[in-house]
Amino acid sequence: MRILETASYVPARVVTNDELSQLMDTSDEWITTRTGIKQRHISQGETTSDLAVNVANQLLAKAGLAAEQVALIVVATMSPDSYTPSTAAIVQGQIGATKAVAFDLSAACSGFVYALHTVERLLNPGQRALVIGSEVLSKLIDWQDRTTAVLFGDGAGGVLVEQETTGPSHVLGEHLATFGDQADQLSAGQTTPLTSFPGPVTKVAPFTMNGRAVYRFATHEVPTSIRLAAQQAGVTIGDIDAFLLHQANARIIDQVAKRLQLDRQRFPVNISEYGNTSAASEPILFAEEVQKGHLRRGDLVALSGFGGGLTVGTLILRY
Numbered sequence: 001m002r003i004l005e006t007a008s009y010v011p012a013r014v015v016t017n018d019e020l021s022q023l024m025d026t027s028d029e030w031i032t033t034r035t036g037i038k039q040r041h042i043s044q045g046e047t048t049s050d051l052a053v054n055v056a057n058q059l060l061a062k063a064g065l066a067a068e069q070v071a072l073i074v075v076a077t078m079s080p081d082s083y084t085p086s087t088a089a090i091v092q093g094q095i096g097a098t099k100a101v102a103f104d105l106s107a108a109c110s111g112f113v114y115a116l117h118t119v120e121r122l123l124n125p126g127q128r129a130l131v132i133g134s135e136v137l138s139k140l141i142d143w144q145d146r147t148t149a150v151l152f153g154d155g156a157g158g159v160l161v162e163q164e165t166t167g168p169s170h171v172l173g174e175h176l177a178t179f180g181d182q183a184d185q186l187s188a189g190q191t192t193p194l195t196s197f198p199g200p201v202t203k204v205a206p207f208t209m210n211g212r213a214v215y216r217f218a219t220h221e222v223p224t225s226i227r228l229a230a231q232q233a234g235v236t237i238g239d240i241d242a243f244l245l246h247q248a249n250a251r252i253i254d255q256v257a258k259r260l261q262l263d264r265q266r267f268p269v270n271i272s273e274y275g276n277t278s279a280a281s282e283p284i285l286f287a288e289e290v291q292k293g294h295l296r297r298g299d300l301v302a303l304s305g306f307g308g309g310l311t312v313g314t315l316i317l318r319y
């Protein structure tokens with residue numbers, strides 16, 4: 001499988017750290033030094049599927065393809081429009097991809113890597129897929145809770161991929177792992193009560209997170225995952241041109257680079273502008289790095305996600 005096109009889209013409304021400081025007891029200084037975040041984009045009525053449709057249409061336009069030429073649409077999201085229909089089905093309907101099978105994939109901030117891994121196994125030679133990470137996390141945030149509200153943002157990014165008809169896959173190695181015994185370290189959207197019969201309709205709870213536990217998890221498991229994926233790919237980590245990590249916290253990325261004893265310059269970061277956009281963060285970064293000319297055809301790229309589940313996943317590919 002190879003990546004044909006990349007694209008991203010974020011809502012226009014920007015909320016700065018200073019603006020959040022007027023809503024809760026926090027400061028630009030605290031948020032910047034602890035996370036690297038300066039601002040985030042917040043949806044004003046646009047849904048997760050709206051953002052994903054924008055990305056899907058950009059990908060098709062860039063490739064000069066009609067929607068009917070897509071066989072599969074997978075949207076990685078932890079903030080779908082609804083339990084059913086899936087966000088991917090809404091995208092399929094809105095863009096008119098009548099021949100595509102569509103479903104969502106739920107693996108929080110590892111969702112984009114999990115989705116690429118899944119799509120690679122489902123596509124027949126010559127078939128194409130839209131793989132999109134899209135999130136409206138702002139609807140799952142308690143805007144009085146400074147421990148989570150300052151971290152997240154809304155956005156979408158995605159890739160158009162095609163399965164090779166000849167030659168080897170551009171995906172060279174993968175490693176995925178799930179740690180369900182740590183499920184309660186991060187949750188969002190938990191329903192209360194768990195069943196409603198014969199009571200009131202269920203309500204959805206906002207983000208709760210044990211930030212320190214997730215930080216420890218990420219700084220230990222991401223370097224391991226990258227090493228194992230590189231081993232499977234038959235490359236050394238020194239061969240990899242760019243490490244596109246989930247943008248949760250700039251300090252986590254610093255720490256991962258340090259543990260791998262690699263130059264931090266090889267880990268692009270855009271968290272200052274978007275905050276943590278969960279499954280959307282890696283495809284947004286990927287699209288930006290391509291657009292800036294920092295990523296070129298033939299480059300060896302490591303995509304690595306981590307987060308709710310807890311989950312971790314790395315994919316090594318030749319762009």
Ligand code: ACO
Pocket residue numbers: 025026027030031034035108109110146147148150186210211212214215218248249252276278306307308
């Ligand atoms: N502004 C000001 N003060 C704050 C804020 C805030 N926004 N939030 C917390 N504080 C305070 C706390 O109350 C605490 O005060 P106290 O010492 O008086 O009790 C103090 O700051 C330190 O709080 P900590 O939580 O210990 O701060 P820490 O340095 O650990 O940073 C953070 C918190 C940024 C959340 C960090 O732990 C982190 O990044 N963890 C990883 C999160 C992550 O990666 N999530 C990704 C997964 S997301 C997904 O899967 C969807």
